[in-house]
Amino acid sequence: ETGVTQTPRHLVMGMTNKKSLKCEQHLGHNAMYWYKQSAKKPLELMFVYSLEERVENNSVPSRFSPECPNSSHLFLHLHTLQPEDSALYLCASSQVGTSGGFYNEQFFGPGTRLTVL
Amino acid sequence: GQNIDQPTEMTATEGAIVQINCTYQTSGFNGLFWYQQHAGEAPTFLSYNVLDGLEEKGRFSSFLSRSKGYSYLLLKELQMKDSASYLCAVRDHNAGNNRKLIWGLGTSLAVNP
Numbered sequence: 686e687t688g689v690t691q692t693p694r695h696l697v698m699g700m701t702n703k704k705s706l707k708c709e710q711h712l713g714h715n716a717m718y719w720y721k722q723s724a725k726k727p728l729e730l731m732f733v734y735s736l737e738e739r740v741e742n743n744s745v746p747s748r749f750s751p752e753c754p755n756s757s758h759l760f761l762h763l764h765t766l767q768p769e770d771s772a773l774y775l776c777a778s779s780q781v782g783t784s785g786g787f788y789n790e791q792f793f794g795p796g797t798r799l800t801v802l
Numbered sequence: 803g804q805n806i807d808q809p810t811e812m813t814a815t816e817g818a819i820v821q822i823n824c825t826y827q828t829s830g831f832n833g834l835f836w837y838q839q840h841a842g843e844a845p846t847f848l849s850y851n852v853l854d855g856l857e858e859k860g861r862f863s864s865f866l867s868r869s870k871g872y873s874y875l876l877l878k879e880l881q882m883k884d885s886a887s888y889l890c891a892v893r894d895h896n897a898g899n900n901r902k903l904i905w906g907l908g909t910s911l912a913v914n915p
Contacts, residue, residue, distance in 0.1 A: 687844060687846065689844075725907070726907070727806075727904075727905040727906060727907050727908075728845075728889070728891075728905040730903065775844060775845075787903075788833075788835075788891075788893050788902075788903040790835075790847045790850065791845075791847065792847070793844035793845050793846070794844055795843060795844050796844060
């Protein structure tokens with residue numbers, strides 16, 4: 686257990702569905718991240734939140750909508766997805782130092798395996 | 803541009819030593835990470851290097867040469883449970899706040915009895 690939980694662990698959805706992925710961290714960290722992991726591709730950073738403010742958005746399609754209501758919770762709202770969005774979605778958290786360094790040691794959740802039909 | 807290269811697959815024998823290499827090209831290097839990821843599980847942090855030299859942590863060691871853009875992860879006394887993917891990631895300080903982390907594709911290590 687890394688202190689980061691994700692639900693659901695598996696999700697199958699049609700292209701017209703709306704669903705949400707949930708992430709919760711119990712580590713007291715102040716930064717949270719969403720990643721997409723596809724076969725034969727490097728981890729792709731999607732969003733970064735620090736103290737509930739989005740600080741990074743890597744040209745992710747608008748059909749992915751993040752939400753960070755507090756420093757412990759992170760959501761990824763999904764709507765009208767495409768089959769190529771099928772992947773493992775990983776949430777991570779870390780502690781940003783006083784000098785503002787992101788991507789310090791990150792703690793990852795187990796991921797949500799998403800299949801879009 | 804920014805790029806990370808590591809071998810796709812490696813095999814080794816239980817009890818042996820294996821070295822997994824990572825080469826990188828970045829505009830503003832600010833640290834290199836190694837993560838381990840077992841199949842179907844989350845990546846877990848192994849090591850962090852920002853200065854040249856060797857960092858040892860139990861059976862695992864990580865080396866960095868900034869001038870060569872090169873790192874390796876050394877695994878000693880291999881165990882079957884070390885079969886996993888090993889991910890190299892480089893932090894590149896771009897526009898401040900160390901916002902860029904570039905990931906390699908990972909090296910899939912198979913440890914055989």
